[in-house]
């Protein structure tokens with residue numbers, strides 16, 4: 001048995017949650033491998049919308065097991081809210097949700113440090129979701145972090161207090177005016193930890209190894225997107241984890257030999273939330289239309305997402321880094337009605353035409369070179385089979401497949417679970 005991977009190929013919010021939910025019927029286990037509550041994965045079915053931040057997107061399917069891997073960072077307070085939503089929908093999560101002992105905890109002071117770091121950066125801020133992601137991964141690699149498994153130790157609160165005090169010293173050093181009530185934050189944290197401790201903690205690397213031996217199928221769910229990867233994204237405007245395929249190995253403890261299919265997800269256009277370069281960003285009515293029709297607001301922060309044409313130079317790069325074996329195109333329905341569709345096929349960079357991502361992606365140095373396509377007018381949202389898709393959309397897809405060298409096997413034509421066409 002192999003572990004299939006599903007991950008975003010752009011700057012996040014490609015629609016990973018929806019597609020994991022659609023694919024869960026084919027898998028016994030869904031395992032999140034990195035990121036934390038900076039993620040917002042939206043699932044829509046039976047006229048209800050759910051947004052998951054920490055919990056894998058297989059949770060609404062009876063029988064599927066959901067693993068939060070060691071590569072994930074967990075904020076117990078946010079997890080508690082997610083669990084309350086599951087309870088409201090009668091999901092018996094205790095039997096199907098397992099948390100890795102080696103996953104790291106986000107402390108309230110990690111969130112404060114995130115805010116202080118952003119405030120200090122001023123105009124150069126990352127546009128972090130302020131969920132404490134960066135500081136938590138810094139403590140992980142700095143070998144100071146508090147892990148889920150620590151909660152099983154008698155002295156975990158001593159560790160918590162020591163780390164909190166260290167953070168308070170750092171905050172003093174930063175000398176930023178932050179308003180907070182530490183006691184209130186701690187109480188909220190401790191209350192949420194009580195609920196967290198009632199869940200099943202596992203050695204997830206061993207659990208997944210045994211599951212594979214047992215011939216159980218596993219889908220690894222990524223968060224964020226390849227262009228937000230700590231190494232290969234638009235550094236420093238990235239997140240703090242490995243969002244690309246390699247992250248599944250370190251974030252779950254599975255060997256590279258076990259990886260099967262790599263599903264790469266991309267939008268028919270591009271969005272980005274937060275700061276950082278975005279060569280194909282649009283500031284005109286086309287961009288506004290994408291934002292409006294696509295309801296492009298962050299699922300975690302509510303911030304408007306920046307919109308632009310599909311960047312095939314960046315997409316090809318992401319396909320290569322991940323070894324994507326098949327692609328899913330999301331939100332083609334949002335482009336219905338555009339007379340002309342554009343896709344960036346090379347960059348003019350410092351006076352030269354290039355077809356690879358340069359080391360430093362600085363918007364001022366890059367002018368996208370576009371290929372134009374005829375748009376399609378039909379409403380796609382009610383279509384259910386590939387042969388209903390308009391000819392012009394199929395030409396657009398064919399061009400993309402040829403450009404990146406990987407087939408588009410799924411086309412999503414609306415936010416609902418049912419609005420999914422398999423080719």
Ligand code: GDP
Nearest residue numbers: 013014015016017040041042331412413414415
């Ligand atoms: P994720 O973080 O990758 O899971 O994506 P998000 O949930 O943050 O953002 C994707 C948004 O697009 C959500 O609001 C989805 O409900 C919506 N969505 C997903 N697929 C489609 C689609 O094919 N068409 C339209 N119109 N909306 C979609």
Ligand code: IMO
Nearest residue numbers: 012013038039040127128129223224239273274
């Ligand atoms: P999903 O899983 C889109 C962005 C933030 C910011 C940068 C760093 O829903 O696709 P962080 O809080 O990680 O320190 O923020 O990364 N970002 C996302 N953008 N989708 C996400 O997750 C994101 N998670 C982080 O906006 O620019």
Ligand code: MG
Nearest residue numbers: 013040041299
């Ligand atoms: Mg999202």
